[in-house]
Amino acid sequence: MMEKRPFVTKEQLDEIVKEFPTPFHLYDEKGIRENARRVKQAFSWNQGFKEYFAVKATPNPFILKLLHEEGCGCDCSSLTELMLSEACGITGSEIMFSSNATPANEYIKARELGAIINLDDITHIDFLEKTCGIPETISCRYNPGGVFKMSNGIMDNPGDAKYGFTAEQMFEGFRMLKEKGAKHFGIHAFLASNTVTNEYYPALAKVLFELAVELKEKTGADIRFINLSGGVGIPYRPDQEPNDILAIGEGVRQVYEEVLVPAGMGDVAIYTEMGRFMLGPYGGLVTTAVHQKHTYKEYIGCDACAADLMRPAIYDAYHHITVMGKEDAPCDHVYDITGSLCENSDKFAKDRALPEIEVGDLLFIHDAGAHGHAMGYNYNGKLRHAEILLREDGTAQMIRRSETPRDLFATFDFCDILKDMKYGDEG
Numbered sequence: 001m002m003e004k005r006p007f008v009t010k011e012q013l014d015e016i017v018k019e020f021p022t023p024f025h026l027y028d029e030k031g032i033r034e035n036a037r038r039v040k041q042a043f044s045w046n047q048g049f050k051e052y053f054a055v056k057a058t059p060n061p062f063i064l065k066l067l068h069e070e071g072c073g074c075d076c077s078s079l080t081e082l083m084l085s086e087a088c089g090i091t092g093s094e095i096m097f098s099s100n101a102t103p104a105n106e107y108i109k110a111r112e113l114g115a116i117i118n119l120d121d122i123t124h125i126d127f128l129e130k131t132c133g134i135p136e137t138i139s140c141r142y143n144p145g146g147v148f149k150m151s152n153g154i155m156d157n158p159g160d161a162k163y164g165f166t167a168e169q170m171f172e173g174f175r176m177l178k179e180k181g182a183k184h185f186g187i188h189a190f191l192a193s194n195t196v197t198n199e200y201y202p203a204l205a206k207v208l209f210e211l212a213v214e215l216k217e218k219t220g221a222d223i224r225f226i227n228l229s230g231g232v233g234i235p236y237r238p239d240q241e242p243n244d245i246l247a248i249g250e251g252v253r254q255v256y257e258e259v260l261v262p263a264g265m266g267d268v269a270i271y272t273e274m275g276r277f278m279l280g281p282y283g284g285l286v287t288t289a290v291h292q293k294h295t296y297k298e299y300i301g302c303d304a305c306a307a308d309l310m311r312p313a314i315y316d317a318y319h320h321i322t323v324m325g326k327e328d329a330p331c332d333h334v335y336d337i338t339g340s341l342c343e344n345s346d347k348f349a350k351d352r353a354l355p356e357i358e359v360g361d362l363l364f365i366h367d368a369g370a371h372g373h374a375m376g377y378n379y380n381g382k383l384r385h386a387e388i389l390l391r392e393d394g395t396a397q398m399i400r401r402s403e404t405p406r407d408l409f410a411t412f413d414f415c416d417i418l419k420d421m422k423y424g425d426e427g
Helices: 010-019 029-042 061-069 079-087 104-113 124-132 167-179 200-219 245-259 276-282 311-315
Strands: 024-028 050-054 073-076 095-098 116-119 137-141 148-150 153-156 184-188 222-227 269-272 283-294 298-302 321-323 333-338 347-354 362-365 386-390 396-400
Touching: 010 283, 010 362, 010 386, 010 396, 024 029, 024 276, 029 050, 029 061, 029 245, 029 276, 029 386, 050 276, 061 073, 061 079, 061 396, 073 079, 079 095, 079 104, 095 104, 104 116, 104 124, 116 124, 116 184, 124 167, 137 167, 137 222, 167 184, 167 200, 184 200, 200 222, 200 245, 276 283, 311 347, 321 347
Parallel strands: 024 386, 050 073, 050 269, 073 095, 095 116, 116 137, 137 184, 184 222, 222 269, 298 333
Antiparallel strands: 024 283, 148 153, 283 298, 283 362, 321 362, 333 347, 386 396
8 A cells, every 4th residue: 555644754743742732733834835836727727717715624814824825715605704714814706605504694794895605595596685785796506416427436416415506596596686786697516525536627617617608698697707616635545546636627628618618708717616625635633642552452542532633533534644753664553543532433543554653652644634623623621722834944833722721611701600710820
């Protein structure tokens, strides 16, 4: 089996943990920037191209500002994500607001910021109009239904997804929006998650481009952009072949030339909304082995738990693990790597072949840069841990501190029940 290598060395980590105790999420500035530039290069053939980073994947202002420096906007899906983008100086058409079952106050905030609103349902047209009015530029999310298939098999099941307009609703919706004052339109779709194939975006693009041509012909809509959303995945397992974003961009270009250009739509901008692909490989969860247990299996207990990275617990998702300093040692021991939650699903790995692990060893859990810290929670009273950025110059910068007990109990500040609680920082 091929071996993944961390973006940080054992020597670097030894220095970082002197200042920032484990566990923490660590991000690679150099890798993030280089990847953002590759994405931009892959779609440089399209004059209006823009990547709207999916804030939900890694909602940290330092990350958002870093990506904004590389030309990325923000894909937001909630009020607080809109607020975070605004605080980072990212507003107007640099925000794509794609949500579902959307409360009125979130539409109001999106309109206030001048964000591009991407409607998830035809009934939201009247709701948006009554709430804050119909903007001149608006987008609708398409769901073709059925099962999304490609040459390498079934990718996902849009027909079972709660998102988007049906085909008939797209045509009716565009007509309704035009009557209510909309002048410029976008189309959006998300048909499959975490695809590791260069064929997904081109296949999705063909579906959306053909729909765009028909919508323009039948409704007269001025279609300004087509948003391919996310779904471009990463190889969590070391034996998986990674996506080639340059090949993906070229595949989309070919379909663009085949479908849109002959229809006189060669000025349509292409947008993407990637999260996992933009950040996943460029973040890891760093944890220390604090216990060994020898019962019916061999266990390594860590100071991190599923509250720091829940994907293995809820999806049985694979995340590769490197025992730092033992990258080239034989994987001749089999362990379950666990946390300390009162749940048996709190395991980062099951029956995983790894080098011998001793108490005090640092473990690097790969591909936790997206949907890692963001999905953290406080079950068992666990406190969410710090986020650290490994800068291009090799220095480490804290970009989110660890939670404290005071943070955990802050929502009881309206009453006196905990007024005598001792936090240990009274001075």
